[in-house]
Amino acid sequence: MSSKRDRTRLSILEAAWKRLSISGDPARLEDIASDAGVTRQSVHLHFRTRGALLVALVEHIDVSLGLFDRLAEIQALEDPVEAFEEALRLVATYQPKVHGVAMALATLAQTDADAREAFDDRMQGRREGIVAMLRRLQRAGRLAPGWSVDKIADILWEAGAPSSFHHLVVERGWSPKEMERWLLHLGRSFLRPRT
């Protein structure tokens, strides 16, 4: 059975997730703690710093939303084009759920070294996934000429970043569907039609 420690830890993570999902909420440790029914000091007890809390939260979200299973499914698709497009769709559907947390981590990364490392890790992982997809497409001869795999990866990586999502969905009011359409359009612009 889950120990008291585990339950408290979980309630802090859930409270943080909720707070951070509210656009514009500063989500101070104080706020998160009281939402979780504990004191701020208790939050420090479980996660030493704000950065550590955010990092743990990202991990928690990935697990509880089954991200890695989804990624494995996509990689298992035989058609590289289908896998590529499915990955782009995943970005559009997954991003809304982690967006607040990702933005908080990005903000903290400007001043906190640990947060920066965690954030960069995550961003780099995403980019590597994109590169892998692109290489498969390249081997299958489905990449349009004119742009290198590296440059395309950078572009798609940028387009799927939290800040892009923020600009288009949060600030400009796009629906996730519109975001998906745009990402697919962009991705396909680097493909060449089947010969």
Next chain:
Amino acid sequence: MSSKRDRTRLSILEAAWKRLSISGDPARLEDIASDAGVTRQSVHLHFRTRGALLVALVEHIDVSLGLFDRLAEIQALEDPVEAFEEALRLVATYQPKVHGVAMALATLAQTDADAREAFDDRMQGRREGIVAMLRRLQRAGRLAPGWSVDKIADILWEAGAPSSFHHLVVERGWSPKEMERWLLHLGRSFLRPRT
């Protein structure tokens, strides 16, 4: 002749500009002040808050780089396609010079209401410029079907935002030239060939 007040004000602005142009520099008021040869309190005397300083600095940069003249020149071009492409080029060449300041303002906008207003104003102004260009293209029948002016404006606005520039140029090491190539590629993907 320039009064002492004006000269001090200018040296603070220039010091802030320099500091903010150094990637990773926190550019505290203290640092800026000592670079300018004055005390931190003096900075507060000229610009009440950090936000006010950044806003004034953006203004200062725009004037000293002759932004508005450049914009007027571009709008005076008769060919809408040429004007459109020239505007995209301007983004790629101008952004590096203001980037540090823009990022600082964007960061502050998360917590400071005045900074947010100023930043949003600037971003909205940029978007309106894009919309005007697109409308000219639309009237000339040079816009490809499938995407509304509004959506294209959002996309180009996002692609030219400080955060995009940061990701591609600062983090991924793109040269301004590569950035320009990408922006032109993206912009042209929404045009239709002359009939």
Next chain:
DNA sequence: GTCTTTCTTTACGTCGTGTAAAGTTCATCC
């Protein structure tokens, strides 16, 4: 050479985060 603007000096307030230690409660195990 005075008068006023401008800048400095000194000092204190605030906000959110992080640290520390003693005290309290309550889950768990025998």
Next chain:
DNA sequence: GGATGAACTTTACACGACGTAAAGAAAGAC
């Protein structure tokens, strides 16, 4: 069911960066 230790609370303080306030020194304008 009572002892034991883990988990949480209480209280208090440090810190960094920004912001505010007021009195005094310097230096520019006339």
